[in-house]
Amino acid sequence: MSKRPFQLPQNTQTISKYSGLWEYFVCYAMRTTPLDVDEEEIATGVYFPMRQRIVIYKIREMLKTGCLDDEYTDESERDQELTEALIHFCWMVLLQNMERETVYRFPLMYFLAIMGIDSAAEALRHSFVYTPYLAGVLWVNRLLILEYALPLRAWPVTKLVARADVTSVRARVKEIREKRLCEGFFSPTSFILGQLAYGKMLNRTYTAQSNIHWSEDFQTLFFKGRPVEIRKLQNFGSAVVAEARAA
Numbered sequence: 001m002s003k004r005p006f007q008l009p010q011n012t013q014t015i016s017k018y019s020g021l022w023e024y025f026v027c028y029a030m031r032t033t034p035l036d037v038d039e040e041e042i043a044t045g046v047y048f049p050m051r052q053r054i055v056i057y058k059i060r061e062m063l064k065t066g067c068l069d070d071e072y073t074d075e076s077e078r079d080q081e082l083t084e085a086l087i088h089f090c091w092m093v094l095l096q097n098m099e100r101e102t103v104y105r106f107p108l109m110y111f112l113a114i115m116g117i118d119s120a121a122e123a124l125r126h127s128f129v130y131t132p133y134l135a136g137v138l139w140v141n142r143l144l145i146l147e148y149a150l151p152l153r154a155w156p157v158t159k160l161v162a163r164a165d166v167t168s169v170r171a172r173v174k175e176i177r178e179k180r181l182c183e184g185f186f187s188p189t190s191f192i193l194g195q196l197a198y199g200k201m202l203n204r205t206y207t208a209q210s211n212i213h214w215s216e217d218f219q220t221l222f223f224k225g226r227p228v229e230i231r232k233l234q235n236f237g238s239a240v241v242a243e244a245r246a247a
Contacts (some may be wrong), residue, residue: 018136025111025137026086029056029093047105049096055089084157091148091158094141099186108188112137112195120227127206131199134192141189142181149176 033048033056048056062082093108104110115133118125131177150163150170166172179185212220221228 014136018139021115021133021136022090024115025108026090028114029089029107030060044110045105046107046110047101048107049051049092052092052107055085055092059085059089084155086213087147087155088157089143090144092145094188095148095180095190097186098188098191103191106188107242108137109191112192121222127199127202131196131203133221134196134199138189138196140190141192145176145180145189149173 029052031047033053037053039053039059040160059082060106062078062085093106096106098106098109104113112133116125117123118129124130138155148158148160150166150169151160152163154160154162154165163169180187181189183190183197208225214220215222215227219230221230222231
């Protein structure tokens with residue numbers, strides 16, 4: 001368990017990478033949630049509860065050009081409405097009770113499973129590559145849950161009061177932490193903690209793979225799982241030389 005769960009990463013770019021993972025997840029949910037709000041599952045078997053589908057449907061409608069209601073004349077009001085809908089969806093995902101369903105029927109866990117696939121190599125990612133994904137999602141999870149427990153301001157859509165109006169901050173944090181942020185409970189964060197711990201164990205057991213390796217025919221160089229064809233690299237070099245000579 002981390003002794004500093006909300007500590008900022010030393011590299012500022014890491015924060016962008018972490019938040020980018022959640023952006024990918026939100027986009028995944030927007031694309032894969034059934035178009036019909038009454039349809040429960042998608043082809044992969046992922047389950048979006050009715051409340052989640054309703055919020056996603058609302059977000060989709062708000063993002064459609066020309067579909068804004070007349071009452072939303074001010075841009076800041078539209079942004080606020082969209083922000084509240086998005087944060088509401090994120091909280092519903094993190095507060096899901098996973099006790100009665102298999103892990104990968106839940107949207108966030110299925111998304112993380114997809115992130116564990118290296119499509120270029122047609123294989124699962126090694127733990128050295130996959131654990132940073134888990135760590136990034138976990139870090140954002142904790143921030144979202146912290147805002148849920150002690151919001152700086154009230155969130156009317158979820159009926160959450162501001163931190164200043166919380167009767168006991170200590171009791172509130174303890175309650176949310178034990179139910180949502182600790183390993184051993186039926187929450188997405190709990191399962192991520194378990195997978196991250198297992199991944200770190202594998203990292204200590206095995207030697208890290210090289211970031212660079214060749215294909216069997218030595219015509220493609222893979223750098224961090226991304227293919228670079230030697231033919232294209234040669235063409236690029238020739239083009240640069242030709243441009244330099246022309247100048």
